[in-house]
Amino acid sequence: MVNQLIQELEIVEGYEVEPKIGNQHQQKPRNQRWIPLEHGLCKINTDAAVDGARSKGAIAVVCRENNGEFVAASAMTVPNVTDPETLEAMACLEALALAEDCAIRKMIVASDCLNVVRNIKEMPRSFECAKFAHEAGRHVWFGSPPVFLDVNAIK
Template sequence: MESPPRAEQSIKTWEKPPLGIVKLNWDAAIDVGRQKMGVGIIARDHAGNVLAVFCASRPLVIDPTVAEDIVAWKATDVCMLMGFSKVILEGDSIEVVKALKGDDWCWNRYGSLINDAKSTLNSLQDWHVCHTKRLANSTAHLLAKHRLTVSEDQL
């Protein structure tokens, strides 16, 4: 398997994952006026084919890092629900990516979700987490923004 980019090397355009790996991009969108947070997750294979999409809206989370953490945690849940065992997760929150990649137990304001996500990831056969620029994460971002206007979850 090819080595994915390290978190320090932010990805600028979306790239297909290696054969046998599923790439999940996640993002959150916040609408203070509607008091909602949008969740967007998309999973694609080595050919760029969409394997799964998850969109949802949740009550407003004002802290963007906590919102991103919630969505990253949900992305790990999607891995389990869909039976993905080899994954690359990409998000545009460097703080969340660093927390997921860290070896230590996370004790900050969103630590319980990070620790739960890490536990889920550690049950997979192989996983990597990478930071990406917003442009390379645009599909997940559009899904999250769309969910600000719709209330039901969709997988």
């Protein structure tokens, strides 16, 4: 089942869906490519969405190796949470949980929410790691502290 999902995602990769016109979506090719990272470094992309009509949110994280190879992903709905920044922060927590589950010790966590990234970076390092470990219900962080990036700043 996982292989089937990966194959389906690979089919979609490289296209973004334009708004619906009539009953059909218009697809437009994207000119994006993976930029290799330092050896041994993983990148975890995070995102969140709000479904205000149903009073819930969703978070998702995708982890890739330095060469762009897929490592793992996680997605979940969050009942009764509709604040975008809260959901983005929860996605960052999920990124750390996924990293621990995959025994990843050196990573970049990328988010498109500047306020969340700024707040994380402004926390003292020791407090930052302990707070994430506590809130994620995980063990104390071992290894290099994660680097958090605002993806909008590097576009």
